Amino acid sequence: MTDIIHLLPDSVANQIAAGEVVQRPASALKELLENSIDAGATEVTVIIREAGKSLIQVVDNGCGMSERDARMCFERHATSKITKADDLLAIRTLGFRGEALASIASVARVELMTRRIGDEIGSRVVVEGTELKSQTPVSCPTGTSVSVKNLFFNVPARRNFLKSNTLELKYILEEFFRIALVNPAVAFALYNQDKILHRLPHGKLKQRIINLFGASYGQKLVPLEQNTDLVNLSGFIGKPEFAKKTKGEQYFFTNGRYMRSPYLHHAVENAFRELISPDAFPSYFIFMEVDPTTIDVNIHPTKTEINFQDFKSIYSILFAAVKLAIGKFTLSPRIDFEVEPSMDPPPLPTGTPVRQPAITINADYNPFDTKGKNRFRVETPADVQKDALHHFYHETTEGAPVTQKQELISDAAKATASEQFNYFQLNNTFLVTHTRRGVVVIDQQHAHERILYERFLNTVSRPDHSRQQLLIPVTLRLNSDDLQLLEGWKDYFSDVGFEISAFGRDSILVSAVPVDSASTDPKNMIESLLESIKTALPDNKSSRQQILARSLAKRSAIRRGKKLEPAEIRSIIENLMACHVPDLSPEGKPTLLVLSFDDLMLKFRY
Numbered sequence: 001m002t003d004i005i006h007l008l009p010d011s012v013a014n015q016i017a018a019g020e021v022v023q024r025p026a027s028a029l030k031e032l033l034e035n036s037i038d039a040g041a042t043e044v045t046v047i048i049r050e051a052g053k054s055l056i057q058v059v060d061n062g063c064g065m066s067e068r069d070a071r072m073c074f075e076r077h078a079t080s081k082i083t084k085a086d087d088l089l090a091i092r093t094l095g096f097r098g099e100a101l102a103s104i105a106s107v108a109r110v111e112l113m114t115r116r117i118g119d120e121i122g123s124r125v126v127v128e129g130t131e132l133k134s135q136t137p138v139s140c141p142t143g144t145s146v147s148v149k150n151l152f153f154n155v156p157a158r159r160n161f162l163k164s165n166t167l168e169l170k171y172i173l174e175e176f177f178r179i180a181l182v183n184p185a186v187a188f189a190l191y192n193q194d195k196i197l198h199r200l201p202h203g204k205l206k207q208r209i210i211n212l213f214g215a216s217y218g219q220k221l222v223p224l225e226q227n228t229d230l231v232n233l234s235g236f237i238g239k240p241e242f243a244k245k246t247k248g249e250q251y252f253f254t255n256g257r258y259m260r261s262p263y264l265h266h267a268v269e270n271a272f273r274e275l276i277s278p279d280a281f282p283s284y285f286i287f288m289e290v291d292p293t294t295i296d297v298n299i300h301p302t303k304t305e306i307n308f309q310d311f312k313s314i315y316s317i318l319f320a321a322v323k324l325a326i327g328k329f330t331l332s333p334r335i336d337f338e339v340e341p342s343m344d345p346p347p348l349p350t351g352t353p354v355r356q357p358a359i360t361i362n363a364d365y366n367p368f369d370t371k372g373k374n375r376f377r378v379e380t381p382a383d384v385q386k387d388a389l390h391h392f393y394h395e396t397t398e399g400a401p402v403t404q405k406q407e408l409i410s411d412a413a414k415a416t417a418s419e420q421f422n423y424f425q426l427n428n429t430f431l432v433t434h435t436r437r438g439v440v441v442i443d444q445q446h447a448h449e450r451i452l453y454e455r456f457l458n459t460v461s462r463p464d465h466s467r468q469q470l471l472i473p474v475t476l477r478l479n480s481d482d483l484q485l486l487e488g489w490k491d492y493f494s495d496v497g498f499e500i501s502a503f504g505r506d507s508i509l510v511s512a513v514p515v516d517s518a519s520t521d522p523k524n525m526i527e528s529l530l531e532s533i534k535t536a537l538p539d540n541k542s543s544r545q546q547i548l549a550r551s552l553a554k555r556s557a558i559r560r561g562k563k564l565e566p567a568e569i570r571s572i573i574e575n576l577m578a579c580h581v582p583d584l585s586p587e588g589k590p591t592l593l594v595l596s597f598d599d600l601m602l603k604f605r606y
């Protein structure tokens with residue numbers, strides 16, 4: 001038997017490679033644009049005819065090529081970007097495989113014109129199906145122009161597989177958008193059939209997005225920014241309310257390269273979950289910068305997939321960054337559970353007179369007049385509280401529509417006042433109740449913290465009512481720093497219900513504690529209060545009280561996992577609804593979630 005293995009001629013090898021690199025006009029355009037970016041171009045013009053089937057031309061003002069390089073660049077594995085295997089580990093350019101021009105030239109008629117800045121004269125090279133047709137000196141501007149004509153002229157099977165011009169042009173634009181988005185500092189122009197489709201001046205990313213997708217994007221985006229040791233994230237995400245019903249602007253870029261990643265896409269989607277309807281798509285333009293040695297871009301010939309060493313951590317960082325960006329900048333009513341602690345509306349300022357229950361009498365009362373009801377009515381404390389609640393929401397959201405959630409909360413407040421309201425505890429953690437508009441799920445611990453917090457703050461004006469004398473006063477030894485700290489805070493401790501006196505040079509005597517914290521060990525409590533004072537930064541009187549109240553509330557609140565009696569459940573729900581800020585714990589965490597019937601209908605896709 002004779003040997004049957006032989007090497008393929010270059011032309012065939014290149015065509016095979018072309019099958020991977022150049023599937024359609026859009027992929028050829030991608031390679032040419034990446035070469036222009038790698039060449040340091042600041043202005044790039046793209047000219048398309050017949051959706052790229054007859055012409056794709058890219059003209060740049062980049063570094064250009066020497067006479068020899070103008071010929072060499074069509075050789076397989078001819079690249080100026082890496083020289084040794086190690087370079088593969090730290091790639092900073094878009095290209096590096098040295099395959100693109102060779103592949104394209106094997107399946108098209110390519111004309112290259114190029115001149116370097118220092119050179120008097122440029123080169124013109126024509127290659128057709130791998131064959132060098134001509135190389136001549138030419139007078140041309142600095143930079144490079146590559147024209148790809150009659151793509152797949154020698155591979156009819158591939159040519160026949162191309163889609164309609166409309167669809168191929170869509171693919172072309174998609175590639176163009178990806179490159180344009182990640183290079184806002186480069187000016188681009190794109191002509192189709194001699195008509196200009198896009199003119200993109202160089203500028204900032206946001207401007208680039210607006211130029212590509214329309215002026216309305218100015219309002220639709222919120223910035224995203226997160227720097228960590230592993231990855232630096234930047235870019236924009238679309239506000240949830242602008243999520244689209246068609247898969248739209250979803251872009252990830254890693255180290256300046258567009259990237260497809262279903263896995264990371266999932267992280268973003270996850271962060272948007274609950275905020276947009278399940279059949280809508282969030283928009284995002286997310287840029288990741290990572291140490292190039294921690295990624296592998298070489299896993300796919302078109303380099304649109306990237307392997308990260310630490311995919312999992314990047315997932316969580318991305319998830320958190322998107323959540324934060326949404327929470328920080330949108331005012332979507334459905335996510336105000338996520339507001340930052342600093343957005344916690346303060347309780348009524350201390351010193352605000354507390355309205356006492358009062359009797360209003362109508363002096364003109366005529367019992368025979370049936371036109372009006374409630375001629376006089378007795379205001380109960382609950383009325384006062386509910387008024388305050390109503391007042392709070394209507395005061396603080398003046399001008400803005402009262403949000404769905406706020407309505408639900410005030411509904412819940414009403415529901416608790418009626419006799420037939422239902423509630424139960426779930427998993428020893430959540431309290432579930434409902435209103436006429438939806439279901440309310442309360443976190444018992446956060447809720448109780450909120451209730452106690454407001455109660456501690458309220459006692460400031462009349463601490464004597466809220467002290468509980470200890471049967472046996474407790475002595476506490478403190479170091480001199482703590483002792484001094486406590487000395488400065490003595491009045492505030494007294495305001496919230498403590499009775500503390502000095503006892504010897506290094507001890508204090510605690511003889512009364514706030515009523516609502518009575519079940520906690522006083523020694524422990526004071527120590528942890530001192531701890532939280534040290535870590536907080538008080539600036540004025542009310543914020544000192546808030547620090548104490550917050551810390552006390554956290555210490556004294558009912559924990560998750562504690563089984564509650566029906567009366568306790570009811571009392572928590574009622575008291576929470578009567579709070580000034582019922583929906584946030586003193587630390588700004590959500591106390592309750594509301595699932596309106598509208599939400600439910602949306603979820604069940606009525």
Ligand code: ADP
Pocket residue numbers: 031035036039060062063064065073078079080081094095096097098099100101102143144
């Ligand atoms: P790669 O980009 O992977 O190096 P290509 O086949 O795309 O391989 O290009 C081969 C070489 O040709 C590049 O390394 C570069 O030196 C040169 N080249 C290609 N396009 C340009 C351009 N627009 N401007 C300057 N040099 C270019």
Ligand code: MG
Pocket residue numbers: 031034035094095096098100101
């Ligand atoms: Mg290249």
